[in-house]
Amino acid sequence: MAELGDFALILGLAFSIAQLALSASARLRRSTVLAAAGEGAAFAAFVTVATAFGLLMHAFVVSDFSVANVAANSHTEKPLLYKVAGTWGSHEGSMLLWDLALTTYGAAMAFFGRSLPRGLKATAVAVQGGLGAVFLAYTVFASNPFVRLLNPPVEGRSLNPLLQDPALAVHPPFLYSGYVGMSVVFSLAVAALIEGRVDAAWARWVRPWALAAWSLLTVGITLGSFWAYYELGWGGWWFWDPVENASFMPWLVAAALLHSAVVTEKRGALSGWTVFLGLAAFSFSMLGAFLVRSGVLTSVHAFAVDPKRGVLLLIILGVTTGLGFALFAWRAPTLSQGGVFAPVSRESALVLNNILLAAATATVLLGTLYPLIREAVTGEAISVGPPYFNLTFMPLMAALVLLLPTGPLLAWKRGDAAGVTQRLWAAALIALAAGLAVYAIQDPRKAFGALGLALGAWLICGAIAELVERTRALRVPAVESWRRLVGLPRGAWGMTLAHLGLGVFVLGATFETAWRAEAAETLPIGGALNVGAYHLVLKDVGPIEGPNYDAERAIVVATRDGRPVCTGEPERRLYLAGGQTTSEVAICNRGFSHLYMVLGERRDGASGPVWLIRAYWNPLATLIFLGPVIMALGGVISLSDRRLRIGVPRRREQAA
Amino acid sequence: MRFRAALAALAGVLCIAAASDPSERLPDPAQEARARAIFKDVRCLVCQNESIDDSEAELAHDLRQVVRQQVRAGKSDAQIKQFLTDRYGQFVLLRPSFDVGNVALWAGPFLVVGFGLVLLLFKLRNREPETELSQAERERLRRLSQDGLN
Numbered sequence: 060m061a062e063l064g065d066f067a068l069i070l071g072l073a074f075s076i077a078q079l080a081l082s083a084s085a086r087l088r089r090s091t092v093l094a095a096a097g098e099g100a101a102f103a104a105f106v107t108v109a110t111a112f113g114l115l116m117h118a119f120v121v122s123d124f125s126v127a128n129v130a131a132n133s134h135t136e137k138p139l140l141y142k143v144a145g146t147w148g149s150h151e152g153s154m155l156l157w158d159l160a161l162t163t164y165g166a167a168m169a170f171f172g173r174s175l176p177r178g179l180k181a182t183a184v185a186v187q188g189g190l191g192a193v194f195l196a197y198t199v200f201a202s203n204p205f206v207r208l209l210n211p212p213v214e215g216r217s218l219n220p221l222l223q224d225p226a227l228a229v230h231p232p233f234l235y236s237g238y239v240g241m242s243v244v245f246s247l248a249v250a251a252l253i254e255g256r257v258d259a260a261w262a263r264w265v266r267p268w269a270l271a272a273w274s275l276l277t278v279g280i281t282l283g284s285f286w287a288y289y290e291l292g293w294g295g296w297w298f299w300d301p302v303e304n305a306s307f308m309p310w311l312v313a314a315a316l317l318h319s320a321v322v323t324e325k326r327g328a329l330s331g332w333t334v335f336l337g338l339a340a341f342s343f344s345m346l347g348a349f350l351v352r353s354g355v356l357t358s359v360h361a362f363a364v365d366p367k368r369g370v371l372l373l374i375i376l377g378v379t380t381g382l383g384f385a386l387f388a389w390r391a392p393t394l395s396q397g398g399v400f401a402p403v404s405r406e407s408a409l410v411l412n413n414i415l416l417a418a419a420t421a422t423v424l425l426g427t428l429y430p431l432i433r434e435a436v437t438g439e440a441i442s443v444g445p446p447y448f449n450l451t452f453m454p455l456m457a458a459l460v461l462l463l464p465t466g467p468l469l470a471w472k473r474g475d476a477a478g479v480t481q482r483l484w485a486a487a488l489i490a491l492a493a494g495l496a497v498y499a500i501q502d503p504r505k506a507f508g509a510l511g512l513a514l515g516a517w518l519i520c521g522a523i524a525e526l527v528e529r530t531r532a533l534r535v536p537a538v539e540s541w542r543r544l545v546g547l548p549r550g551a552w553g554m555t556l557a558h559l560g561l562g563v564f565v566l567g568a569t570f571e572t573a574w575r576a577e578a579a580e581t582l583p584i585g586g587a588l589n590v591g592a593y594h595l596v597l598k599d600v601g602p603i604e605g606p607n608y609d610a611e612r613a614i615v616v617a618t619r620d621g622r623p624v625c626t627g628e629p630e631r632r633l634y635l636a637g638g639q640t641t642s643e644v645a646i647c648n649r650g651f652s653h654l655y656m657v658l659g660e661r662r663d664g665a666s667g668p669v670w671l672i673r674a675y676w677n678p679l680a681t682l683i684f685l686g687p688v689i690m691a692l693g694g695v696i697s698l699s700d701r702r703l704r705i706g707v708p709r710r711r712e713q714a715a
Numbered sequence: 716m717r718f719r720a721a722l723a724a725l726a727g728v729l730c731i732a733a734a735s736d737p738s739e740r741l742p743d744p745a746q747e748a749r750a751r752a753i754f755k756d757v758r759c760l761v762c763q764n765e766s767i768d769d770s771e772a773e774l775a776h777d778l779r780q781v782v783r784q785q786v787r788a789g790k791s792d793a794q795i796k797q798f799l800t801d802r803y804g805q806f807v808l809l810r811p812s813f814d815v816g817n818v819a820l821w822a823g824p825f826l827v828v829g830f831g832l833v834l835l836l837f838k839l840r841n842r843e844p845e846t847e848l849s850q851a852e853r854e855r856l857r858r859l860s861q862d863g864l865n
Contacts, residue, residue: 293769295769298764300764301764400839401839402839407835407839410831410835411835413831414827414828414831414832414835415828417827417831418824418825418827418828418831419824421823421824421827422823422824425819425820425823425824426820429811429817429819429820433816433817433820437816439804439805439816440804440805440806441805441806441808441811441812441817442758442805442806442807442808442809442811443809443811443820444756444758444764444766444809444810445755445766445809446755446756446809446810447809447810447811447820450810451821451824451825452824455824455828579736579737580737581737581738671736671737
């Protein structure tokens with residue numbers, strides 16, 4: 060079966076090359092027959108790569124240890140879900156997942172791109188084929204997941220148990236469909252540059268792909284963050300780890316792109332910048348793939364280090380982005396400049412949004428790569444950790460959040476500052492009052508926490524104020540407002556939800572960071588500790604046996620003011636195959652807040668054994684993950700907008 | 716009891732917010748809080764991008780002890796960080812220093828903002844005035860509006 064998979068993979072490579080060649084010559088000869096053949100090759104590439112992927116998954120499910128990749132990353136005792144997830148748990152498998160996403164998007168573009176002008180479509184399909192060929196060649200020749208072992212082992216070496224978790228099992232597919240979704244935007248940007256036309260219609264074709272990729276990436280990053288929160292056992296959810304940064308940069312660029320594409324679509328302005336972002340989004344995706352796999356960065360997430368692969372990926376990254384941006388430098392000056400706008404206008408607000416998001420991306424990029432550069436230049440190693448990002452990224456985001464609610468209320472071309480102030484004063488007042496109230500009530504007193512809360516409230520109230528404005532609530536009869544509310548286009552709902560979600564996230568992140576409480580004690584059975592307003596008693600610790608691990612499980616009873624609240628059962632697991640220990644935390648939901656318990660190591664106390672028990676009170680922690688989910692939901696709802704589904708009326712075929 | 720023995724042997728392999736371990740804590744809560752704040756800025760040198768507040772590695776344990784001793788001895792935050800950098804170099808601090816070598820790092824993001832704002836101002840200043848209609852366009856407009864009247 061592995062040979063069949065290998066064969067399918069090579070066939071996929073051949074189809075991708077055919078896709079590039081056929082579509083390119085279709086564009087040159089203006090032949091519809093060749094264009095259709097190129098699209099056919101895109102479908103065939105998708106089918107063959109999907110077959111290869113299915114065969115690798117099959118090898119994992121049946122534990123075929125004669126395949127080196129399966130032997131290194133699976134184990135017979137592993138539950139089925141994690142055998143399946145093992146398919147993308149290694150470097151080779153995850154590259155195959157990347158290829159699958161790339162060819163899926165290629166086929167999707169061939170299928171859904173019917174409203175695209177023929178010339179643009181053929182060029183874009185050709186570029187997508189080129190990307191597919193490069194990455195498939197890399198997979199086939201440098202990172203083949205189907206390599207056989209001469210002497211297959213009886214048992215596999217298993218997946219890292221930290222990764223044996225439902226959220227993490229589905230995290231890579233979301234992340235990769237997000238990363239690779241940017242490839243369509245890249246292909247369309249390159250095609251637009253070759254065709255020399257970037258107009259409102261082009262921006263409208265790009266938007267659904269960028270929206271889908273951004274939404275998937277949002278879900279992927281959130282799943283990873285949620286996993287870190289409950290699996291790593293120290294209650295943190297974002298560490299500014301290089302690999303987290305690698306996934307965050309394409310997200311920031313895609314967010315900027317979504318906003319600049321609106322300006323290009325509605326006003327024909329910023330077309331060069333939108334194309335630039337389209338190229339940058341996938342470049343950052345590829346940079347992430349390189350950083351994670353090359354071993355140039357030390358990170359908890361990094362795959363096994365292999366310098367040869369790192370060099371190859373660096374070459375791919377350099378050549379593809381180099382060609383893209385060289386093309387941009389050559390063709391961008393010919394793009395039309397587009398409409399004019401006043402200093403106070405929606406265009407200006409969106410440009411400011413893009414400046415701040417670009418600066419935020421630069422912060423993350425510098426923080427990730429500067430240590431490498433400085434060490435290469437001066438030989439002195441430095442560290443860039445969370446304190447750096449708190450001082451640079453946070454002020455930029457605060458400025459962005461302050462600006463955000465004004466954007467949707469400003470008119471295109473020339474806005475009315477007095478009108479916006481009038482519509483937002485209530486929101487500003489509520490946000491200010493909320494901040495002051497929290498500053499006065501919450502103990503300990505934290506100015507930054509209060510400021511963050513005020514910003515979150517400002518975003519949420521701003522989003523509501525925008526709905527009020529759109530429905531003319533309180534100014535027209537309620538029935539009329541309701542009619543307007545229901546009649547709002549889905550795109551408008553999507554935007555409002557995404558902004559609301561950001562507000563929810565800011566609230567949660569602020570509260571959790573500023574007012575989390577922590578306690579740790581070594582307790583005998585019957586011992587107790589206090590965290591926040593809660594009193595925790597260690598009732599019992601006993602052994603349990605899992606499918607491929609042994610564990611100790613503690614029973615911790617939490618009470619508040621003498622009333623029982625919940626019982627947590629944190630575990631400390633030992634995975635026998637690899638010999639690793641992991642902790643399974645117990646989380647009690649209290650409204651949107653979490654009581655978070657961790658069972659630590661067992662020690663010898665004065666009278667019998669004691670256990671290290673740590674507990675956190677994480678106020679409003681659920682909102683940290685709920686916010687991004689609302690944002691992604693906004694993206695999906697916007698994606699279902701009728702205008703995007705139907706697309707622009709087909710423009711007359713250019714003399715292309 | 717197989718797994719208990721293995722658990723005991725493997726104790727410490729797992730990295731979980733180690734700094735809160737009660738056996739390491741300082742008796743004075745104010746001093747302990749100060750030490751914890753310093754931990755968050757100090758890198759566990761042998762770990763992968765972790766502060767000594769989070770890491771359970773042996774070296775992180777030793778560094779915590781050093782910091783706690785110095786806090787107890789009444790040293791200031793700056794003195795303690797100076798001591799650490801003298802011993803281990805800039806690499807030990809998670810917050811890079813504001814020195815000449817790090818200008819690009821600290822100023823970079825704000826330069827991007829400045830550059831973007833200059834471009835925006837340039838674009839706003841060079842706004843072309845609403846262009847006058849050309850002779851042909853005026854003629855076309857006249858014909859169109861006449862169509863409307865007829």
